[in-house]
Amino acid sequence: MAEARENLPARPYNSLWFFPQGFHYNKDMADKLQLRSFGDYVLIDKIASGGMADVFSARVVGIRGFSKSVAIKRIHAHLAENQHFSAMFTDEAKIASRLSHPNIVQIIELGEVESRPFIAMEFVSGRDLYHVLERLTAIGEPCPWPMAVRIALDLAQALHHAHEFRSPNGQAQSIIHRDVSPRNVLVSFSGEVKLTDFGIARASDREEHTEPGQIKGKVRYMAPEVAAGREIDHRTDIFSLGIVFAELLTMKPYRTGPNDIAILLSIREGRDDKKRFDGLPLDMLYILQRALNRDPDGRYPTAEAFRADLASIATGDLAPMTVLELGHFIGGLFADENAAERRRQAQVDRALERWQKRQSQGSSTAAMSSPSINSASPPTRSGALRETSLAGLLGDLHRNQETGRLDLHRSPLKKSIFFTGGEPVFVISNVEKEAFGEYLVTAGLLTPADLARIRKQSELGNLQLVDLLLRSKAVAPNELYQSLSAQVRDRILDLFTWSDGTFEFYTGERPPEAGMPLNINCLGLIHDGVMEQIPLAFIRKAIGSNRKTLVRRSIFTIPPALSFSGRDQRLMQSLEAQTRSLDDLLHDQSSEERTLRLVYLLSELGFVELQSP
Numbered sequence: 001m002a003e004a005r006e007n008l009p010a011r012p013y014n015s016l017w018f019f020p021q022g023f024h025y026n027k028d029m030a031d032k033l034q035l036r037s038f039g040d041y042v043l044i045d046k047i048a049s050g051g052m053a054d055v056f057s058a059r060v061v062g063i064r065g066f067s068k069s070v071a072i073k074r075i076h077a078h079l080a081e082n083q084h085f086s087a088m089f090t091d092e093a094k095i096a097s098r099l100s101h102p103n104i105v106q107i108i109e110l111g112e113v114e115s116r117p118f119i120a121m122e123f124v125s126g127r128d129l130y131h132v133l134e135r136l137t138a139i140g141e142p143c144p145w146p147m148a149v150r151i152a153l154d155l156a157q158a159l160h161h162a163h164e165f166r167s168p169n170g171q172a173q174s175i176i177h178r179d180v181s182p183r184n185v186l187v188s189f190s191g192e193v194k195l196t197d198f199g200i201a202r203a204s205d206r207e208e209h210t211e212p213g214q215i216k217g218k219v220r221y222m223a224p225e226v227a228a229g230r231e232i233d234h235r236t237d238i239f240s241l242g243i244v245f246a247e248l249l250t251m252k253p254y255r256t257g258p259n260d261i262a263i264l265l266s267i268r269e270g271r272d273d274k275k276r277f278d279g280l281p282l283d284m285l286y287i288l289q290r291a292l293n294r295d296p297d298g299r300y301p302t303a304e305a306f307r308a309d310l311a312s313i314a315t316g317d318l319a320p321m322t323v324l325e326l327g328h329f330i331g332g333l334f335a336d337e338n339a340a341e342r343r344r345q346a347q348v349d350r351a352l353e354r355w356q357k358r359q360s361q362g363s364s365t366a367a368m369s370s371p372s373i374n375s376a377s378p379p380t381r382s383g384a385l386r387e388t389s390l391a392g393l394l395g396d397l398h399r400n401q402e403t404g405r406l407d408l409h410r411s412p413l414k415k416s417i418f419f420t421g422g423e424p425v426f427v428i429s430n431v432e433k434e435a436f437g438e439y440l441v442t443a444g445l446l447t448p449a450d451l452a453r454i455r456k457q458s459e460l461g462n463l464q465l466v467d468l469l470l471r472s473k474a475v476a477p478n479e480l481y482q483s484l485s486a487q488v489r490d491r492i493l494d495l496f497t498w499s500d501g502t503f504e505f506y507t508g509e510r511p512p513e514a515g516m517p518l519n520i521n522c523l524g525l526i527h528d529g530v531m532e533q534i535p536l537a538f539i540r541k542a543i544g545s546n547r548k549t550l551v552r553r554s555i556f557t558i559p560p561a562l563s564f565s566g567r568d569q570r571l572m573q574s575l576e577a578q579t580r581s582l583d584d585l586l587h588d589q590s591s592e593e594r595t596l597r598l599v600y601l602l603s604e605l606g607f608v609e610l611q612s613p
């Protein structure tokens with residue numbers, strides 16, 4: 001073993017050195033293998049959780065040991081009851097299922113389990129382009145041009161197939177994908193490139209028609225006519241493909257901005273495209289600029305025309321990777337996870353075999369639990385707010401930089417706070433006065449009549465509402481941005497008044513709309529919640545009535561984000577030197593209430609410990 005190590009070439013210090021072959025990954029997975037039956041399928045792992053749905057790896061099981069990998073996409077529980085989202089989801093399956101092309105993920109069926117629709121589709125064992133770009137960036141490598149060319153050629157073919165698709169009776173279907181972006185492009189370990197997620201695609205006969213003017217799709221990859229709310233056609237996909245291609249070639253984002261609204265505005269005003277393509281061959285530059293023409297008439301008329309042009313220059317250094325080469329490249333890039341996944345599949349094979357054997361022996365106690373909404377993705381934390389304080393809970397999520405959804409219930413109220421990297425970014429609430437439009441009315445930024453007028457046009461989420469507001473010039477952009485941020489803050493602050501209820505945290509869940517970084521300071525929020533919202537009686541009860549209780553500073557340093565007033569800082573300093581009793585602290589300070597709140601805040605955040613004398 002020692003010998004083998006010495007023979008290895010020098011490598012920079014990284015985790016692979018210590019955990020060869022994805023040791024970490026595999027151990028984690030092996031612990032958790034829990035097969036769950038789901039209609040005719042068996043769910044294995046959740047592989048992604050997007051705005052609208054979860055995606056699972058799964059197997060469809062046949063007779064005599066037959067089983068085949070599939071992917072199951074299931075709409076989120078909290079969206080399943082919403083007719084609009086539900087219709088969008090089933091439309092996705094109906095539109096995509098008509099298409100059959102090697103570069104488009106094949107739909108198998110649209111089904112329903114426990115009144116929640118799901119889509120079963122071909123499983124692509126590999127990674128989406130977002131993850132590929134992320135990994136390349138992490139190791140400081142560019143995307144080889146032959147790979148970029150190969151992906152662009154394949155995507156152009158996929159798009160052309162969708163754009164030109166005709167029904168069996170010859171009628172043009174005018175399918176537009178509308179969300180061509182790295183997360184929706186899958187690259188397999190065997191070198192295939194496949195376009196997926198027709199979730200917001202438009203077909204001429206789509207049941208749920210999208211009106212022109214509605215903003216959908218990822219802003220960073222959006223064609224100018226979409227951002228402007230004008231009528232769109234298939235050439236909007238060619239523009240998005242151009243951005244994906246440009247980003248692969250340059251390894252730089254084509255557009256940047258502090259948030260989606262800012263990017264949307266910059267596209268409208270024509271400030272978005274810096275077109276910095278230094279170092280690209282001239283013919284390539286010409287192709288990019290034609291695909292990225294702001295005027296659809298200046299673009300390639302069809303995805304096929306783009307493909308043909310690219311193919312004509314794709315020789316020498318630019319010759320596209322073959323299937324084998326691309327497979328090797330992606331397989332090598334994710335060698336650690338790839339190996340762990342193969343072991344995982346073998347593990348699943350064995351578990352399925354045991355299960356099938358038991359079934360054929362007529363045993364009624366099949367190993368799989370019955371399907372249930374929560375069994376597929378159990379919460380990573382849950383409890384009652386009487387026992388776990390909201391301040392402590394939020395502080396914990398912040399400290400561990402968690403990403404996920406925190407659900408809070410106190411019948412009939414329900415709120416969900418989405419966290420990204422430990423910061424709250426989005427809140428969904430069923431409290432009517434907390435809806436964004438109503439919020440703007442309360443804040444005096446919008447008249448009720450304006451709101452009613454705008455509502456008629458849009459029943460979708462905040463981004464659409466924000467967009468309509470900006471276009472109708474009813475509210476200025478910076479005011480809107482601040483309102484969004486203040487609204488999330490207020491919705492969370494209100495929660496501190498809840499004295500009971502339950503909570504659940506689902507790791508990895510992402511908000512239904514493109515999350516905007518709202519710059520909400522989580523610790524500051526907890527501070528305000530404790531100092532201003534929590535009923536004093538609750539705090540008294542939590543601290544207890546024994547005035548001899550000792551308050552001891554713990555080892556953690558208090559982050560500057562928790563901005564204390566001068567008086568509060570003095571209290572902190574007095575604790576630095578020695579452990580003090582509650583009685584002492586109350587003596588020092590003029591306001592008993594303020595001191596109690598502060599002690600409670602510090603102890604919930606883990607900065608002090610309370611000890612009985």
Ligand SMILES: Nc1ncnc2c1ncn2[C@@H]1O[C@H](COP(=O)(O)OP(=O)(O)O)[C@@H](O)[C@H]1O
Pocket residue numbers: 047048049050051052053054055071073105121122123124125127128183184186196197199
């Ligand atoms: N057929 C599939 N095989 C493997 N992974 C998939 C498949 N479909 C989707 N994924 C993964 O799940 C993610 C989300 O799927 P997608 O259909 O784009 O859902 P959303 O509507 O939430 O964007 C993708 O970005 C990809 O990483």
Ligand SMILES: [Mg+2]
Pocket residue numbers: 050183184197
């Ligand atoms: Mg997607």
